[in-house]
Amino acid sequence: MNKKSITSYDVAKAAGVSQSAVSRAFSPGASIAKATRDRVLQAASDLGYQPNAIARSMSSARIETQQKSGMVGVVVTRLQDPFFSRTIAGLSQNIQARGWQMLLFTVESESEVDAAMNSLMQYKIDGAIIMSAILSDQMAETCQLRGIPVMLYNRSADGLNVNSVQIDNVEGGRLAAEFLLEAGHERIAFVGGEEDDETSKARESGFVDRLSEDGIKLLFHEEGNYTFESGREAALRLFSRNQRPDAIFCASDVMALGVLHAARYELGLEVQKDFSLLGFDDIPEASWPGHSLTTIRQPIRRMIVEAVDVLVENMQDPEMLTRRTSFAGKLILRGSCRRTVL
Amino acid sequence: MNKKSITSYDVAKAAGVSQSAVSRAFSPGASIAKATRDRVLQAASDLGYQPNAIARSMSSARIETQQKSGMVGVVVTRLQDPFFSRTIAGLSQNIQARGWQMLLFTVESESEVDAAMNSLMQYKIDGAIIMSAILSDQMAETCQLRGIPVMLYNRSADGLNVNSVQIDNVEGGRLAAEFLLEAGHERIAFVGGEEDDETSKARESGFVDRLSEDGIKLLFHEEGNYTFESGREAALRLFSRNQRPDAIFCASDVMALGVLHAARYELGLEVQKDFSLLGFDDIPEASWPGHSLTTIRQPIRRMIVEAVDVLVENMQDPEMLTRRTSFAGKLILRGSCRRTVL
DNA sequence: CTGAAAGCGCTAACAC
DNA sequence: GTGTTAGCGCTTTCAG
Numbered sequence: 198m199n200k201k202s203i204t205s206y207d208v209a210k211a212a213g214v215s216q217s218a219v220s221r222a223f224s225p226g227a228s229i230a231k232a233t234r235d236r237v238l239q240a241a242s243d244l245g246y247q248p249n250a251i252a253r254s255m256s257s258a259r260i261e262t263q264q265k266s267g268m269v270g271v272v273v274t275r276l277q278d279p280f281f282s283r284t285i286a287g288l289s290q291n292i293q294a295r296g297w298q299m300l301l302f303t304v305e306s307e308s309e310v311d312a313a314m315n316s317l318m319q320y321k322i323d324g325a326i327i328m329s330a331i332l333s334d335q336m337a338e339t340c341q342l343r344g345i346p347v348m349l350y351n352r353s354a355d356g357l358n359v360n361s362v363q364i365d366n367v368e369g370g371r372l373a374a375e376f377l378l379e380a381g382h383e384r385i386a387f388v389g390g391e392e393d394d395e396t397s398k399a400r401e402s403g404f405v406d407r408l409s410e411d412g413i414k415l416l417f418h419e420e421g422n423y424t425f426e427s428g429r430e431a432a433l434r435l436f437s438r439n440q441r442p443d444a445i446f447c448a449s450d451v452m453a454l455g456v457l458h459a460a461r462y463e464l465g466l467e468v469q470k471d472f473s474l475l476g477f478d479d480i481p482e483a484s485w486p487g488h489s490l491t492t493i494r495q496p497i498r499r500m501i502v503e504a505v506d507v508l509v510e511n512m513q514d515p516e517m518l519t520r521r522t523s524f525a526g527k528l529i530l531r532g533s534c535r536r537t538v539l
Numbered sequence: 540m541n542k543k544s545i546t547s548y549d550v551a552k553a554a555g556v557s558q559s560a561v562s563r564a565f566s567p568g569a570s571i572a573k574a575t576r577d578r579v580l581q582a583a584s585d586l587g588y589q590p591n592a593i594a595r596s597m598s599s600a601r602i603e604t605q606q607k608s609g610m611v612g613v614v615v616t617r618l619q620d621p622f623f624s625r626t627i628a629g630l631s632q633n634i635q636a637r638g639w640q641m642l643l644f645t646v647e648s649e650s651e652v653d654a655a656m657n658s659l660m661q662y663k664i665d666g667a668i669i670m671s672a673i674l675s676d677q678m679a680e681t682c683q684l685r686g687i688p689v690m691l692y693n694r695s696a697d698g699l700n701v702n703s704v705q706i707d708n709v710e711g712g713r714l715a716a717e718f719l720l721e722a723g724h725e726r727i728a729f730v731g732g733e734e735d736d737e738t739s740k741a742r743e744s745g746f747v748d749r750l751s752e753d754g755i756k757l758l759f760h761e762e763g764n765y766t767f768e769s770g771r772e773a774a775l776r777l778f779s780r781n782q783r784p785d786a787i788f789c790a791s792d793v794m795a796l797g798v799l800h801a802a803r804y805e806l807g808l809e810v811q812k813d814f815s816l817l818g819f820d821d822i823p824e825a826s827w828p829g830h831s832l833t834t835i836r837q838p839i840r841r842m843i844v845e846a847v848d849v850l851v852e853n854m855q856d857p858e859m860l861t862r863r864t865s866f867a868g869k870l871i872l873r874g875s876c877r878r879t880v881l
Numbered sequence: 882c883t884g885a886a887a888g889c890g891c892t893a894a895c896a897c
Numbered sequence: 898g899t900g901t902t903a904g905c906g907c908t909t910t911c912a913g
Contacts, residue, residue, distance in 0.1 A: 204905095214883080214884085215885075216885095216906090220907065220908060221882095227908095228882060245681065247657060247660060248907075249907070250661040251597055251663050251905095251906080252889095253906080254889090255594055255597050255907065255908090256907040257889080257907080266593060276627065277625050277628045282618065282621070282624030283619050283624075285618065285624070285627075286618035286624070289618065289644075293645065298642055298659075299642070299643045300642055301641045302631075302635065302640070303631040303635065315589060316640065317640075319590060320592045320640065321593050343544055425824075425827065429828075454827070458827045458830075459828065481767065486801065486805055487803060488800075544890095546889095546890055547891065556899080556900085557899065557901075558891085558900090559893085559899075559900065560899065560900080561891095562891060562893090563898090571898070571899080572898060572899085575898080590890085591890055593889095593891090594889070595892075596891090597889085597890075597891070597892090597906070598891040598892040599905080
């Protein structure tokens, strides 16, 4: 049962050099003669040696700048949501491409984020990305103290000293309202997330504000939880009342699809003709022929790249100034909405 | 700029004990007086101390049994596929619940798995889960040599000494054929994955075998790549030929939905009446009212639990015998198929 | 350019 | 029980 792993000493012996020479051979900028380097690399590959990343980050721990563990922690809620899983896939690829590994932590609710960060920090992550959640002021401070750059994805924190990348939700809401108003809608409903959901609140506020500028009041507000089922149920409630909405704006595509399926296949309604439906995100499912969902698109690829870019920059330059990026949503016209009245 | 992290020495000094006392206070089974322990814990929380997981795994590295880094590596392809993202979400939760962290590595194609494993092994992972891909014999050997238990999810490897959890794809294919035959279908098409895709091949072989037992030959075989779009295109090809299939079996629900949307909304066909459609996986989207896709369900929750259970057991008992688990698929009857002829 | 030597923060014998 | 003492595998001065 000898499952001892080969260390730099084994390689050193095999190559007839000192252990530190082996270390240098594997450190990009180190000063080492090409000949020795080649000899070491040869011996290493013969023995199947791979530097131990853990040990590596241990010894460099004392460097003032940062503890390079080579890992970035990612905290995510609702991973089963297509929007999030696609984001994770993208983040993962970008993080790897930049030479980091991703330590993934999933949480059930926003309240667990602090605990998650604690777990992650035990692994001396070089940075963290938190999706659709916010950390406590205290935790933000801890991160800053320990020199761990944080990136909030899909959220921003005004008071906190953390980077963020998100879409302008208020503006997105306005955009949605604008579009529905132009089409002449007047009995408008909104399906959002849970009561304390920041994203949903922002989208709704922009939406409602714009409506009121034209003297329109929101007819109904329904609460969902970003699942298909919750959208479906909201639709059932919405269309069971005396007054029926002639347009529904949902805080996410998944919920909008729930509304669509319920309306079309359970209530026998005709989308676009009987009411206009507007989503948010532009997930791939929105463009499926049978859905053809008009929606506010999030530039997800660009957001991912920006998030990783900024985080990497901050990991490399701890003194970097906090950066908050906000992207604009874009209306994607499809078949689920009545067009502008002429 | 003093971002030095507090170590066990700082805590020791604050609590007036030796550094090893601090270590013991944080090691579950260690022999330490309750009084000292409490004092240490108090001091630790005052200082905001958290044991360094990296250093921890370094020092225990010498233990014969294994290098407890507390991390399990997960390699995944096609994370954007709902089936996989849901699995990752489940794996993540289960792994965390068992006290491990998940180091996630996404790869574009199966050929990158070995490289991914190499990267992960530098982090001295305690175990690995590989989704829908197989590793080379050589890599399997390396893992065994280093004492890293491996779990193949959605695949199995007969020759290799690695654990696996998967659905019985051949039997699933037979089940699908059986059902279509009973309903009296005769012009049957199959939409699978790429040519060398093991999963798809297995499903097809069971399917074709069962058909041939009733003297039916597969009418068409279309190749896709597990995306919606590829299913859509397959449908377009399928229905552009002279002879039209009266039943289509797809190797995945996502592709089946592509077929459904294309047939219904682009070709004006009526699913169930004009042809029966059968999927595989039973993703949530399959049950959406407008889809109502009949499919072969994978018991995904049970598969996830089994995968993590077995891996954890193997990580704790390196001598454990290789375990290969195969689950049976189950036909979920919905509206996309013609029912049995009486 | 290269080797020797001193840690990184922690755990695990080993004595007391 | 508790303190002392070696390391885990590596990077990084510090001399040559």
